[in-house]
Amino acid sequence: MALLPILRYPSPMLRRVALPVDDFGHAVRTLAADMLDTMYAAPGRGLAGPQVGTLRRLFVMDVGWKEGARAPMVCINPEILGASGRTDHAIEGCLSIPGMPLEIERPVEITLRWQDAEGAEHTRTLTGAAARCAQHELDHLNGRLILDLLDESARHAVAQRMIAMGCG
């Protein structure tokens, strides 16, 4: 078990676009296991590569572990194949932007394709918290943060709070 340091906003690493994983050997399996350890210890429900300083397209998530049994997912080279037109709003936190939960609008259902740590491909329709978390983590792989998803007035309010908190 190894805990990885979680990078915080405004680390430039959080703005980089992660690159596809094409090796499914020991290194990527160890990285995924360490990311899960780090996520559970944080404690969080999802964690993406750039948040721990690796520009590989993978994230880990387990949306229900705080309420029940652990069900870890390792999503490598994830891709959203489709999203519902219907959206909803919910509060999201981000381990890289601690103390700044924000209300974010997202599609309620997505179809996600990914590879697991052995390289096997999966396709599944996700709804609710799982759909929301996967979209949040996939955004990280594209250098996108919840701050970017706010409308103009909400962005302004957040900027004021950040100045008050002493972060830029």
Ligand code: ZN
């Ligand atoms: Zn995040």
